[in-house]
Amino acid sequence: MLSLLKQRLFNSRQAIPKWIAFCGYAMIVLGPFLLLSYATAHSLLNGDAAWLQLLIPSGRRLLLLSNSIGLGAIASILAMCLGWIGAVMLWSSSSKHSHSLLWMVLPLAALPSYIYALAWFAIATSISRLLGSGTARLLQGWSGCLWVEVAAFSPLALGFAWMGLRNIDPDLIDSSRLSRTDFQTLLRIILPLSIPATLTGGGIIFLFSILDYGVPSLFQVDVYALEIFAEFSATNSPQRAFLLALPLLLFAVGVLIALLEPIRKLTSRQVLHRSSWNTPPRWPGWVANLGWMIGIVLVVQAVLPLATLVVMGGTPRQFIPNLIQAQAETGYSLQLAALTSLFSLPMALGVAQILVHRKIKLLWFLSLMPVAMPASLVGVSMIFLFYHPTLQRDYLLALMPIFAQLARFMPLAVLILLAQLRRTDPLLFDAAQVFQPSVWRRHFQIGAPLLAPGLLAAAGIVFAFSLGELGATLMVIPPGKSTLTMRIYNYLHYGASGAVMGMSLVLVISIFMTAAGIATVIKLWSRPFSKAKTQS
Amino acid sequence: MKTPIRAKAVGLLLLLLPIIAACRSETGQNQVIVYTSVDQVFSEPILKRFEEESGIEVLVVYDVEAAKTTGLVNRLIAEMKAPRADVWWNSEIIQTLVLKEKGVLASYASPQAESIPAIYRDPDGYWAGFAGRARVILVNTDLVANPDRIHSIYDLLNSNWDGELIGMANPLFGTTATHAASLYAYLGPQLAREYYEGLIAHGVRVVDGNSVVRDLVANGTLAFGITDTDDACGAWARGDPVAINFPDQDDIGTLVIPTTVAQINEAPHPEQARMLIDYLLSARVERMLVEAGFSHIPIHPDVEVTDTCISTQNIRGMAIDYTQIYGFMPLMQTDLREIFLR
Numbered sequence: 001m002l003s004l005l006k007q008r009l010f011n012s013r014q015a016i017p018k019w020i021a022f023c024g025y026a027m028i029v030l031g032p033f034l035l036l037s038y039a040t041a042h043s044l045l046n047g048d049a050a051w052l053q054l055l056i057p058s059g060r061r062l063l064l065l066s067n068s069i070g071l072g073a074i075a076s077i078l079a080m081c082l083g084w085i086g087a088v089m090l091w092s093s094s095s096k097h098s099h100s101l102l103w104m105v106l107p108l109a110a111l112p113s114y115i116y117a118l119a120w121f122a123i124a125t126s127i128s129r130l131l132g133s134g135t136a137r138l139l140q141g142w143s144g145c146l147w148v149e150v151a152a153f154s155p156l157a158l159g160f161a162w163m164g165l166r167n168i169d170p171d172l173i174d175s176s177r178l179s180r181t182d183f184q185t186l187l188r189i190i191l192p193l194s195i196p197a198t199l200t201g202g203g204i205i206f207l208f209s210i211l212d213y214g215v216p217s218l219f220q221v222d223v224y225a226l227e228i229f230a231e232f233s234a235t236n237s238p239q240r241a242f243l244l245a246l247p248l249l250l251f252a253v254g255v256l257i258a259l260l261e262p263i264r265k266l267t268s269r270q271v272l273h274r275s276s277w278n279t280p281p282r283w284p285g286w287v288a289n290l291g292w293m294i295g296i297v298l299v300v301q302a303v304l305p306l307a308t309l310v311v312m313g314g315t316p317r318q319f320i321p322n323l324i325q326a327q328a329e330t331g332y333s334l335q336l337a338a339l340t341s342l343f344s345l346p347m348a349l350g351v352a353q354i355l356v357h358r359k360i361k362l363l364w365f366l367s368l369m370p371v372a373m374p375a376s377l378v379g380v381s382m383i384f385l386f387y388h389p390t391l392q393r394d395y396l397l398a399l400m401p402i403f404a405q406l407a408r409f410m411p412l413a414v415l416i417l418l419a420q421l422r423r424t425d426p427l428l429f430d431a432a433q434v435f436q437p438s439v440w441r442r443h444f445q446i447g448a449p450l451l452a453p454g455l456l457a458a459a460g461i462v463f464a465f466s467l468g469e470l471g472a473t474l475m476v477i478p479p480g481k482s483t484l485t486m487r488i489y490n491y492l493h494y495g496a497s498g499a500v501m502g503m504s505l506v507l508v509i510s511i512f513m514t515a516a517g518i519a520t521v522i523k524l525w526s527r528p529f530s531k532a533k534t535q536s
Numbered sequence: 537m538k539t540p541i542r543a544k545a546v547g548l549l550l551l552l553l554p555i556i557a558a559c560r561s562e563t564g565q566n567q568v569i570v571y572t573s574v575d576q577v578f579s580e581p582i583l584k585r586f587e588e589e590s591g592i593e594v595l596v597v598y599d600v601e602a603a604k605t606t607g608l609v610n611r612l613i614a615e616m617k618a619p620r621a622d623v624w625w626n627s628e629i630i631q632t633l634v635l636k637e638k639g640v641l642a643s644y645a646s647p648q649a650e651s652i653p654a655i656y657r658d659p660d661g662y663w664a665g666f667a668g669r670a671r672v673i674l675v676n677t678d679l680v681a682n683p684d685r686i687h688s689i690y691d692l693l694n695s696n697w698d699g700e701l702i703g704m705a706n707p708l709f710g711t712t713a714t715h716a717a718s719l720y721a722y723l724g725p726q727l728a729r730e731y732y733e734g735l736i737a738h739g740v741r742v743v744d745g746n747s748v749v750r751d752l753v754a755n756g757t758l759a760f761g762i763t764d765t766d767d768a769c770g771a772w773a774r775g776d777p778v779a780i781n782f783p784d785q786d787d788i789g790t791l792v793i794p795t796t797v798a799q800i801n802e803a804p805h806p807e808q809a810r811m812l813i814d815y816l817l818s819a820r821v822e823r824m825l826v827e828a829g830f831s832h833i834p835i836h837p838d839v840e841v842t843d844t845c846i847s848t849q850n851i852r853g854m855a856i857d858y859t860q861i862y863g864f865m866p867l868m869q870t871d872l873r874e875i876f877l878r
Binding site: 060064125128217218220222226227230232233234236238376379380383384397470474475476477478479480481482486487489490491492 | 569571576577594595597599600607608610611613615620621741742743747748755757865866869873874877
């Protein structure tokens with residue numbers, strides 16, 4: 001009895017740090033949402049009941065909502081189709097360069113979609129000068145908006161599809177290939193097993209798409225997110241904007257709830273470090289051709305905007321002065337992104353450790369909910385949360401951009417760490433508990449190395465997305481500070497396209513260097529494990 | 537093997553260094569905090585010069601157009617109970633009037649504002665305007681044979697021109713919204729609504745901002761469009777084939793939009809705030825903004841326009857009070873959301 005009590009006490013003491021991390025996560029990530037909900041409810045109870053009509057999208061607003069949902073759905077389906085086929089081609093390829101290609105495309109997921117739009121505008125203008133103004137019209141309206149959104153989201157789609165394919169047990173593929181053709185294996189085994197990853201990726205892309213008004217408004221596509229900003233701009237009332245945003249949020253929440261099961265499945269599979277394609281696949285001619293075509297589209301979508309940035313802003317005469325002028329912003333942006341990724345790890349790990357053994361949907365939902373919050377509302381509610389006179393501390397205000405970025409991107413770190421926790425043998429942790437009594441040593445000498453790839457990947461994702469964040473950071477940036485993204489948008493209005501392209505290039509290089517650094521560390525880290533596995 | 541304590545300490549210190557650096561307090565007594573929506577390329581050199589001349593450290597937060605005017609104004613409103621900013625320097629006027637109404641601003645009658653005409657300053661001293669810009673029609677001279685004939689806002693409705701070749705920024709945001717509200721005030725809601733419905737019926741392209749109008753006219757995607765003087769003169773300065781016309785000079789006139797400056801209520805550094813306001817409202821700063829190509833309509837009587845992109849002498853502005861324009865903003869917003877966002 002006593003030993004049982006001791007064991008329980010020991011277990012509950014073990015759980016304390018996780019729950020502390022969860023509380024920190026909840027305060028930063030859910031705090032803004034709950035505070036805005038409270039402020040809105042307070043306004044409604046104090047006689048602004050007429051605001052309730054904002055909740056019901058009818059007539060024009062219903063049309064805008066359907067535009068948003070339609071655009072998000074088409075963009076996410078197209079991006080996922082491209083990403084999935086591209087990932088299959090890379091995954092089943094015997095070429096040594098397929099991994100390198102993947103790592104070249106993946107960092108582009110963190111590049112703000114506005115930069116893609118600018119680059120494609122520049123490309124369309126050049127083409128129209130050569131071939132006549134009619135060609136530029138192809139990049140207008142829905143077609144242009146979809147093209148840019150698909151280009152911006154396909155690296156993310158490729159990453160999710162790759163993750164799903166890597167989760168498939170090679171034994172299943174081998175046994176299927178004994179009795180079926182490779183194409184049948186693709187349709188009957190690989191496609192169904194990669195559905196959780198495809199749905200997760202598609203859902204997250206859908207959420208990113210419906211919350212963005214920047215790219216649609218560039219292409220004159222009216223969406224619901226722009227209506228929210230019009231309301232915010234006209235009334236300066238975050239509560240009204242929040243009420244107006246609720247139908248979109250509720251729809252996003254519905255998508256999130258539908259995604260919970262695929263996300264749980266995606267993160268619950270073990271990656272087997274054995275190649276699934278020891279014998280290269282033989283696809284029917286049309287499938288191989290389609291794969292090549294999609295591969296070319298993906299490469300064009302990735303390379304052409306980058307080439308435009310290099311041509312328009314990468315000449316030493318333009319690039320070096322821009323780099324020097326923006327060095328304060330670049331330094332601050334890198335510092336913010338690094339701190340955000342550093343702070344995100346313990347909290348995201350704590351939340352992931354709580355979620356890993358629980359199927360409680362509400363807990364999962366609350367943890368991932370912030371993905372569906374518009375950025376500027378996160379910023380405004382951060383001000384409400386931390387600008388109370390009693391909290392007026394300089395160090396706290398200096399940390400606010402970090403809190404804002406954590407609120408936006410920590411759920412992504414939770415997802416990655418969940419996947420990592422699922423893939424790590426729990427017996428290793430149990431053994432560590434038995435043989436290493438010191439909690440700190442257990443965490444730093446055993447836990448951290450085991451989780452290192454996931455920790456690095458989560459830190460990298462949070463770092464890259466934080467570098468490009470604008471909406472929430474703008475609302476809480478300390479006076480005297482500015483980020484590289486803010487400087488890019490400021491010069492964008494001025495029309496200094498060379499400077500904008502040059503600074504965007506600095507952003508891209510920072511993201512690529514981070515990705516390269518993380519890929520190298522993960523590779524070096526996993527080398528001893530791979531050797532050990534080979535020897536055993 | 538035990539890790540030496542010294543190594544642990546060094547590791548921890550390395551980890552904490554960036555945190556310490558990020559949390560470094562930026563606040564001090566001899567400083568002023570300014571929030572500005574004036575483009576960084578124009579405002580930064582002026583604020584740096586003030587810093588050099590006065591010895592007062594200037595900490596700035598810049599707005600970006602992509603935030604659709606929901607950025608700093610909403611931040612100032614949210615910070616009202618515990619203000620961080622000392623000075624608000626706005627590239628236009630309407631958002632300043634919003635802040636005055638919300639109680640965010642303090643009254644300060646700067647001696648430098650005395651020479652500014654009454655229409656460009658608040659009677660109670662809550663704000664003062666200077667360095668004006670105006671709405672203009674930018675015409676591509678390669679596509680329009682006689683650019684002078686495009687000289688009215690009603691040319692945007694002219695059926696001789698394909699609507700796809702005519703452009704304007706989204707009238708729900710920025711100076712295009714101020715222009716729309718001014719038409720509501722001048723023409724009356726009925727005629728103004730009909731005008732904007734006519735623009736939609738004609739298929740006029742509504743783009744993301746005035747700078748986009750400038751770029752599309754400059755590269756020949758649009759034949760002409762309505763934008764601000766600073767954007768238009770930017771295209772002219774880089775040698776694009778454009779002509780710039782002030783609209784309706786023999787009729788309603790064009791809208792002149794001043795840059796405005798105001799002190800924040802309960803500003804943490806009131807003395808420094810007033811010094812910066814005095815500096816910004818000086819004829820010298822207005823001249824700097826004119827020379828930089830930001831302003832083409834100086835308010836101070838002794839500041840002349842040196843830029844040759846457009847002659848602003850004898851320009852006819854709309855005879856309308858800014859508070860009147862502000863009064864029409866809610867109606868305009870409701871109408872134009874119905875017309876333009878669907």
